[in-house]
Amino acid sequence: MNGGSAALRTLSPAAAAAPPDRTLLLLLPAMAMLVLMFFVPMVLFFVRTFIEFQGGRAEFIALARDLLFSQPYLTALATTNWIALTVTLAVLLVGYPIAYYLTTATGPSGSIVVLAIVLPYFTSIIVRTFSWMVLLGEHGLVNDTLRAIGVISEPLPLMYNRLGVLIGMSYVLLPYMVLTLYAAMRSIDPLLLRAAEGLGASGFYTFRRVYFPLSLHGVLSGALIVYILSIGYFITPALMGGQHDIMIAMLIDRELEVAVDWPAAALMSLSLLAVTLALYAIYYRVTDVRRLIGAR
Amino acid sequence: MHRGAALPLRIYVAAACVWLLAPIVIIVILAFSGEGYLHFPPSLLSLQWFARFFGDLQWQHALLSSLVIGAIACLVSTTVGFFAAYAFLRAEFRGKKLLLSLMLTPIIVPNIITAIAMYYLAGRLGLIGNFLWLGLCHAVIAMPIVLLILLAALHAVDPNLERAALGLGGSRLRVFCRIVLPLALPGILSAALFAFLASFDELLISLFLAGVRAQTLPVRIWNSLNLQIEPTIAAVSAFLIGVTTLILMADGILRHRRGRRRQTAG
Secondary structure: OHHHHHHHHHHOHHHHOOOOOHHHHHHHHHHHHHHHHHHHHHHHHHHHHHHOOOOOHHHHHHHHHHHHOOHHHHHHHHHHHHHHHHHHHHHHHHHHHHHHHHHHOOHHHHHHHHHHHHHHHOOOHHHHHHHHHHHHOOOOHHHHHHHHOOOOOOOOOOOOOHHHHHHHHHHHHHHHHHHHHHHHHHOOOHHHHHHHHHOOOOHHHHHHHHHHHHHHHHHHHHHHHHHHHHHOOOHHHHHHOOOOOOOHHHHHHHHHHOOOOHHHHHHHHHHHHHHHHHHHHHHHHHOOHHHOOOOO | OHHHHHHHHHHHHHHHHHHHHHHHHHHHHHHOEOOOOOOOOOOOEOOHHHHHHHHOHHHHHHHHHHHHHHHHHHHHHHHHHHHHHHHHHHOOOOOHHHHHHHHOHHHHOOHHHHHHHHHHHHHHHOOOOOHHHHHHHHHHHHHHHHHHHHHHHHOOOOHHHHHHHHHOOOOHHHHHHHHHHHHHHHHHHHHHHHHHHHHHHOOHHHHHHOOOOOOOHHHHHHHHHHHOOOOHHHHHHHHHHHHHHHHHHHHHHHHHHHHHHHHHHO
């Protein structure tokens, strides 16, 4: 332990002023694991793939250009962003009132709502997706019920299309939004609302001019995290989508599994990673990263 | 403002809760179906699909793989994550927030990219299908969750207790084992539970790295879903939901303890 802190002292320029804190050494195992098993594989995957590319630099640039302007890629890009935007908007609209309710609820009704958010949140994504496949299938519960009460005569196409993807993804991502919004709303002082009310503001006016602006921070954080998670989504769209719902992550997987084209997969991954990290940088700016999974 | 909105809001939230819980409840009910296909509501109840799940050698193997890999991931990520969380709370250094956000990137980076990168390395090293390696890869995904849970949980542990023990002549190691660990234990156990769950439910990394030997439950579900939907999956799903429920209940108890301890600590 002493040898380690001596090494740290020589490494850190700030250590000359303050005595080095040996507690810092406790960070090393986690950092070593992350570097060796996360960052190194990532860099290796990109660098080695590009180095091992057969051909010159001009050919590589031509390949990248062809790929990133190819019809499947552009279509997947548009699909991905469209789905991510719609899902973000949907879970925001659905989740906002729930989060607000949580800040006012006490007792058993509040606990039930928390359970309804947390139980799906920690249930395996594949299980949640499977449940929706059973519900939305041609002979699923929704279609059977609608047919039984005579609303429809033919089963509605609820799955293997865009609608199925949107329902499945919104279901999986709603808890992130609700927990983020709840964290932000909890810190809004209820006295402000009462003050607005006391000054004669209507309920809607108070909401529009006082409550909503104060919750905007949570809206932004929640929207960012849901959007970030949406654009990299794979499992739910792969199982519930149709042939017109290919998202970037599925295209990457297809390049590897079907075409075994490592350079193409690496290029697409790099573009997706760059966008994700850029959005994460904004998230880092606007919010407390410790709220990432809604841990209280 | 909540005066006028209360009733419609309550109805809306109740409807949303039904929407959130329905898929889970329905799958659990379907798992007990006595029929030959997935039909709701089942006219017969039986344990046939559970019997098939627990009696099938391949499913047994998948369950065992999931448990072993989950245990490795849980042990490694909780240990490593606890040390890191402790350092984050007790040490003062520049760039703390930036370092933390870097250590959380495994949550943010799309799982498909993480999985491919890990697959690339494992392929080179000949570690595809290796239980220990897959467990370590899962630990990378679980560590940020451990870190976040412990940062919240350990926040309430008073650093003055450690200072007092050190001042009374306790060695660092002794104070750590006798003061820090016992006080942090409920939080550590919570974090360990969620670390296990993160690995137990993980699909994409397992899908790429499992090979044929280390196929976990989610991988087997995925493979079956891509072929045809068979009712055994409902039983497996119900089992996974059961594990999640148990872990959430255990966490609730631990949280309760933590709250009580905080009160007695002052």
